[in-house]
Amino acid sequence: MRHLLSTTDLDRDAAVALLDTAEAMAQTQSRTIKKLPALRGLTIVNLFFEDSTRTRISFEAAAKRLSADVINFSAKGSSVSKGESLKDTAQTLRAIGADAVVVRHPSSGAPHRLAHAGWIDTPVVNAGDGMHQHPTQALLDAFTLRRHLADGRGDLAGRHVVVVGDVLHSRVARSNVDLLATLGARVTLVAPPTLLPIGVESWRCAVTYDLDAALTDDVDAVMMLRVQRERMTSGFFPSEREYARRYGLDGTRLGRLSDHALVLHPGPMNRGLEISAEAADSPRSTVVEQVANGVSVRMAVLYTLLAGDLAGEGDA
């Protein structure tokens, strides 16, 4: 594995191997001394063209626990203009001696360009690009699901995960549909038709507009997607109230889930919109655990990309 750009890059075995490595990493994180020397002397650049304190901190913690040096490069707000910014920044990073670049970018495909345009030759980890992919989020979600639903081993064969919300603009939804399907899970997307992309019928999942119907179908986990505030004013749905009523996870819907079913949310949550406080704070909710798991998964990704002989390996 040379880069991690999309969960479609991972076949089942590669995905399971990453999750297994993440389990091993998680085990080290219960020790008093959490720092491991594996990536000592390596420099990892967090290149964030979009604000995301949570993701950046998670990657930073992961890199530091593996003893890598971390440089945070926040390009947002600086004088970067169109086009030249990504290439010039990439070449700056090369000059600095970055051994890996973790990139968050508002433009879909920017990490792909960084990896393949010939500007730099380091591994690239996609930390979220536009409406495209957020593979480490999907991995941490799968990791969380696997811990609860499969004893932290193997894949998610036969499990049913319902993903609810703004699928159209969501890189989390795209990454999760791909990865969960690869891991053998059944995925159902639930959204108002305005928030589903044209072409979604080709995805490896079922699609419905009816949340209540979806929740009656042997659900093992419900993943609630964040609804961006700006969607509310651009006519994708009539009002917050109507969205919450039709697509929000509230106490009543929570009560209809079977006992083992989990509630996931990538955060940050809009309480009262896509998720009620009752659902967010219920024992089924893995929201906080997801954050902790994020560090282990990102350690596994950085380790897998960097702690190996890079010669002769293609994209995985």
Next chain:
Amino acid sequence: MPGYLVRSVAPLGAERTDLLLRDGVVVALGRDAASQAGSEDTVIDADGLVALPGLVDLHTHLREPGREDTETVDSGTRAAAAGGFTAVHAMANTAPVADTAGVVEQVWRLGRDAGWADVRPVGAVTIGLAGERLAELGAMATSAAAVRVFSDDGRCVWDPVLMRRALEYTKAFDGVVAQHAQEPRLTVDAQMHEGVVSAEIGLTGWPAVAEEAIIARDVLLAEHVGGRLHVQHLSTAGSVEIIRWAKARGIAVTAEATPHHLLLTDELARSYDPVYKVNPPLRTAEDVAAVRAGLADGTIDVVATDHAPHAVQDKDCEWAAAAFGMTGLETCLAVVQQVMVEEGSFTWADVARVLSHTPARIGRVTDHGRPIAVGEPANLTLVDPAARRTIDPRVQQTASRNSPFAGRELPGEVRWTFLRGRATIADTVAVLAPSRTGAHA
């Protein structure tokens, strides 16, 4: 002035014959050619070559004035000559915009001075392409540039009242309104064709309906007011259907397709390489098939390049930050040969129709797109259809490198291009006009 004796060439791919070009015209054909040729005439062994009337592009961006870093009238028309063209229509989205007689005359004059191909400036429909007020269309029509094609290309004349007025007003001087059909509200931030691929790779979609809705409206407007409508770079199966319907109703509409919409699909966007970013976007394989079928059955009248050179920095970046457009003058004929001739739906006469006769007629370019016959202007191109070449933008004549066909093998090679009897391309080599070398005869 010495001329050229073109031996054993196949005009429009038909029976081989000889041509004698002299004093800007075809002076003899067949046996007469050799007998009338003198020792001073250059003899071209054209055995295996096809002679076509010089190609006429209805849709070229020459970028001058304003973006001479990406193309100039000189480099763009040299690229045109290399692609077999003898006339090109230069789009109006320059800086300043070609919305006055002054700007169109300047572009026309630059073309004349460069000497590679006749430049027919396209006038903007609205002032500054802003879509608010009509530009002085009449002044441009009566200028030295004799503008007949008007377009806000790059922008859609979206306001239906303004479009109606443009279609009406241009009737006074036999003009044609060439519409870039793109419903703006349906294409806010649009990056690529909206469909399976865009859903997967997360780029904002440019739905087919945004093109089709405007075309449907415009053909009805053209019917209502009786003006001449030309639909630019039609790209979807639905658009082909609407044009077919409109023509069946007798509406005065013509349509063009680009080489890239005849060959490439939205699957290429998966690479996120902005060289494949173009407006209208590359569509699906079904759309490509429909556009080819529409070209084959005459629903689509012409192939036009939409040659859109861009600076390296505007393509060597992430997709969303990149400019729309691809170069096309030097690959157009090759693509048409591959997808239409080699697939069996076109003869070389059909190629001449869609790349020369019809575009000249639409643009009211009188001395191009003529038959290959005695007394006709010697605007010709000689193509070797058996050649195959791998496209390398670095060796092209255009000043830009954004060819989506880079690295692809395409058939055919333009060996000679003649503009009024002068070889602008002589055995694949570009030859400066004598007026520019100081070597006056």
Next chain:
Amino acid sequence: MPTTRVVLESDEISRALTRIAHEILERNRGSADLVLLGIPRRGVPLATRLAGRIAQADARGSQGQQPDDSRGPAPVTVPVGEIDITLYRDDIRRRPTRGLTPTRLPEGGIDEKTVILVDDVLYSGRSVRAALDALADLGRPRSVQLVTLVDRGHRQLPIRADYVGKNLPTATSERVQVQLAEIDGHDAVSISDAGAPEAPAAPEPSRTGEGSE
């Protein structure tokens, strides 16, 4: 023609482990506070075997010392664990990415214990160096000792084994292969010359051939 010769048969391996078990008991005056940690992969079954033998021998020994204990001998168990050194290796970027195995410490941990590291082959000493670093992150043992089934020489670090099954002079071009029933189906230690093809069944050739170096 590559040649492979077996240098330790199954019964020799067994005898060597029994001897080492006794040496450990003797040197540490019994099995109290001992913790055996195997270095994956083949150090782990070796540690488990050794722990069994130490327990057996210690139980017999205790019986001998206290023959009049009417309750009979208390069953002796020696805690065993395994310690993954992958993240501590100094050649981490020179090899293909390795999978991690879990580190398992016995209940009671390693603080103030005598930790006996167990590996199959001692060669450059780099694995042991990594294991010592890993140990330091896990706790503070009172002392650390090292068992190796085979010491093939060519040390690159100031490290020596406290207990050696067999000293095996080798050329660096040779490969030492340890096979254990728990992993490979049978016990044997063999040497092959450089031209010998790697065992096709081996899941991690670099680690079957030369221990965990």
